Amino acid sequence: MNPYLYLDRDTFVHRLDPRTKMFLLLGAFVLVFIYLNPLYQLAVLAVILFFGYLAKMLVNLKRIWFILVMISVMTVLLWSIFGSGETPLFLFFELESLLYGLAIALRIVGAIIAGMIFLSTTRNEEIATGLVKLGIPYRFAFAVSTALRLVPTIAATGSTIGQAQRSRGLDLESGNIIQRIRKNVPLLIPVFVSTIRSTNVFSMALESKGFGAGKERTYVLELHITRRDVLAMVLFLLVLAAALAIRLAGYGGLEGFTR
Amino acid sequence: MREVFTMWRHTQMVVLVALSAAIYAAVLIPFKGFVLIPGFTEIRPANVFPFVFGLLFGPAGAWGAAIGNLIGDFFGTLGLGSISGFVGNFFLGLIPYKLWGAFFAGDPAQTIDSRKKLIGFIGIVIAASAACALWIAWFNDLLGNVPFAALGSIITVNNAVAGIVLGPILLLVLYPRVKRWGLLWTEIMHPEEVSPARLRTLGNILMWVGSVGGIVVGLIIALGLYEQGFAAAGFTPEGFGDVGALGIGLGMIPFLALIVIASIMLGGREQVVAEQEGSGRVV
Numbered sequence: 070m071n072p073y074l075y076l077d078r079d080t081f082v083h084r085l086d087p088r089t090k091m092f093l094l095l096g097a098f099v100l101v102f103i104y105l106n107p108l109y110q111l112a113v114l115a116v117i118l119f120f121g122y123l124a125k126m127l128v129n130l131k132r133i134w135f136i137l138v139m140i141s142v143m144t145v146l147l148w149s150i151f152g153s154g155e156t157p158l159f160l161f162f163e164l165e166s167l168l169y170g171l172a173i174a175l176r177i178v179g180a181i182i183a184g185m186i187f188l189s190t191t192r193n194e195e196i197a198t199g200l201v202k203l204g205i206p207y208r209f210a211f212a213v214s215t216a217l218r219l220v221p222t223i224a225a226t227g228s229t230i231g232q233a234q235r236s237r238g239l240d241l242e243s244g245n246i247i248q249r250i251r252k253n254v255p256l257l258i259p260v261f262v263s264t265i266r267s268t269n270v271f272s273m274a275l276e277s278k279g280f281g282a283g284k285e286r287t288y289v290l291e292l293h294i295t296r297r298d299v300l301a302m303v304l305f306l307l308v309l310a311a312a313l314a315i316r317l318a319g320y321g322g323l324e325g326f327t328r
Numbered sequence: 329m330r331e332v333f334t335m336w337r338h339t340q341m342v343v344l345v346a347l348s349a350a351i352y353a354a355v356l357i358p359f360k361g362f363v364l365i366p367g368f369t370e371i372r373p374a375n376v377f378p379f380v381f382g383l384l385f386g387p388a389g390a391w392g393a394a395i396g397n398l399i400g401d402f403f404g405t406l407g408l409g410s411i412s413g414f415v416g417n418f419f420l421g422l423i424p425y426k427l428w429g430a431f432f433a434g435d436p437a438q439t440i441d442s443r444k445k446l447i448g449f450i451g452i453v454i455a456a457s458a459a460c461a462l463w464i465a466w467f468n469d470l471l472g473n474v475p476f477a478a479l480g481s482i483i484t485v486n487n488a489v490a491g492i493v494l495g496p497i498l499l500l501v502l503y504p505r506v507k508r509w510g511l512l513w514t515e516i517m518h519p520e521e522v523s524p525a526r527l528r529t530l531g532n533i534l535m536w537v538g539s540v541g542g543i544v545v546g547l548i549i550a551l552g553l554y555e556q557g558f559a560a561a562g563f564t565p566e567g568f569g570d571v572g573a574l575g576i577g578l579g580m581i582p583f584l585a586l587i588v589i590a591s592i593m594l595g596g597r598e599q600v601v602a603e604q605e606g607s608g609r610v611v
Contacts, residue, residue, distance in 0.1 A: 074402070098408045102471070136405065144474075151475035151550075173473060177407060184406030208336045212345040213395055219350035220357070220399060227354070250373055254494070257355070258501055264347055265502070268511055271347075272339045280339055328475075 074129055074188040081297065082124035082190045087199030089298040090187050096305050097183035101176045103312050104321035107168055110175035116308065117179050117186070126189035130182065137178050144177060145170035155325040165326040172323065193217045198290045207286055219264075227260045329592050331513075332422070334521035335387045341516055344388035345395065348381040352396025375420070375490040378460075379453055380498045382421035383428055383438040384506050386513030386596065390421035412467030416460040419587060420487065423456035423535065425513070426594040429525065430532040436514065436599040439503040440496045449499070450492055457487035459539035459587050462546065466580040469550070476576045477550035480543055514603035522597040531593030534586050542583030549575040 082090070097117060104110050121127050130137070145167060154165025191199075197214035201207050234256060235241060241252050315321060335341040355374035377396070381389030397417040401410040429436060431448040440446050465480035506512055525531065 102408075133405075147475060147478055151477065177473060180407035180409075181405055184401075184410075188402055188406065206336065208342050209391075212342055212349065212391070213399075215343075215346035216349035216353065216392075216395055216399055217402070219346065220354045223350055223354040224357070258498075261351055261498075262502070262505060264351055265344075265506065265511065266509060268340060268343050268347060269509060271343045275343070276339050328472075 074132075074185060075192055076126050076129065076189045078125045078190075080124050080190070082120070082126075082186070084297065085190075085301055086292050086294050086298045087191050087195040088203060088292065089294065089301055090191055091199060091203070092302055093305055094183055094187045096309055098180055100309055100312060101179040101183070103316050105169065105172050105323040105326075106321045107171040107175055109315075109321035110172045110179070113312070114175050114179045114182070117182050121182060121186045121189075124186055124190050126186055129185055129189045133181070133185070137181065140177050140181075141171075141174040144174040148173060151328070153327050165323065169323055169326045194290055195292075198288055198292055201286075201288075202292055208281065223260060223264060226263070227257055230256050230259060329523060331517060331522040331596055332387045332390065335391075335513070335517060337521070338516055340511065341385075341388045341513070344385045344511065344513075345391045348377065348385060348389055348392025349394075349396035349399060352377045352381070352393060353399035356396065356400035372486055373490050373494060375487045376494040376498055378417060378420040379424050379449075379456060379491045379495050380502060382424035382456075383499065384502060384512060386425045386517070387422070388513060389425070390418050393421035394418035408471060409464070409468050409473060412464045415467075416463035416483075419463060419591075420456050420460040422591060423459055423539070423587075424452050425596065425599070426591055427452045427455060427532065427535060429596050429599045430528050430535075430594050433528070433598055433602070436602050437503075438499065438512065440499055446496060449496060453491035453495060454484075454488050455536055455539045457484045457491065458543040459535075460484075460487055462539060462542045462580065462583060462587070465543075465546065466576065466584065469576045475550060476546050480546055480550070484543055512603065514600045517600055519597050519600045519604070522600050523592070523595045524597040525595030526593050528594060531590045531595075535590035535594065538583045538586030538590055542580060542587070545583065546576060546580055549579055 085093075100113055100116070101110070104113065118127070121130075148170035149162050149166045152163075152166035152169055154163030154167075154169075156164035158164055158167065193214050196217075197210045200210040200213070231241060231253070239252070241249065241256075243249075244252070352374055355377070356372065378389065378393035381392055383389070385392065394414045394417045397413045398410055401407070401413060425438075428438060428448070431452070432445065440449055461480045461483035464483055465474075465476045468474045468479055469476040507515075510516070
């Protein structure tokens, strides 16, 4: 199974500059924080989902549907316990805390889906280069992109060792979660040790290729902010301004809830 | 805290950041399904790595923990809460080597070769877990996402259990190898690149007050145990909820500041000098 979320599609969202997509992602995080009324939050979620539909990435939501459902249930439950309202419903549930929980659940789900859209439409190299172009030091961005690239390699090595041991008769499937963790830990040690051991070879390989030798770097991937990017940012700013204007006009709030 | 920035000059440290982040994320991701508070935290045996990598790789382990946690979020739960996850996990890796230097200045070898070091390690795990939980729970309560009491207590326990149960074993396995390969942060970095400790004992105390004290006071505020005090001061019962939210938002800032100040005071140069004098390297 491919652990990465990126989907290779030819959509206008995919063609946007990664910096534009980072801007839109941050904007989406602001957007989901504007309203406390679940109905308005639902409208915000619809906007985010429509953007995901345009990016042809909604298929990726199948991978996290369980987490999204659990978030909704747990958030409503938590805020019903820790928050309080004015209108009793049943047991310890009050109408306002239930509505607040729903709004927060939709907020978190919206933010996660916005993150999914970004990761489904942006390659790792684009994220790293985009970060550097935004002023993040190259060595930091390099560490992030290298780590991203190594995760599946480490997972695959762990899986290979597990399969090799299974073929020799080791039972890794039976037992409860604690017993399974105890069986798997000894198998993971060689993975960590061999990964850490490669540090010196990795460092020498990098330095032999001139890592950090010059102050100015060039990149294979060249990024450009085009008219398409400007248009996307302006359109999004208009949506954000409209949402803020509605909120400032007194709509989308939630009365009677206290924490 | 100078070493947190100067470490980026060393290619080996950059690679250690990437590798420790990748290992942390690779073990975090399979456990994404074992959720405790969905979208925020799950059962995390991988949380043993920030403690161990923090001790062995110093600032590279701290950056690795922060980036590894962010990459874990990249696999399905990236959100605004990821910012606090980044900062919290950074301190989860930073505090172990800072406090280790304060506890074992004379013998800074990062392994569990005595009962004293085992007790010290357990204490460090608890302080670092509380500091990490404080950052994450405070930020998420401030955003109104998850109540402080729920997130703060779960993260502290979750981190501490992983560190206390698996940490000593992993440290015993990794330390001799990492030392043989010359990958300890105290061997890679130069003393002038690392801040010296200032008022080490006071720094140690402030770290405990900031981390464990912060989480205890936060839980007291969040659970409303202060209620009688506020009632006596003339607050109406209806106002308690607002006072609670404000209390967490403002009340935790001094504790978070204490954690940062203590991290600066605890330095780390002494560990580097002791290690390099011990191994015969010219300092």
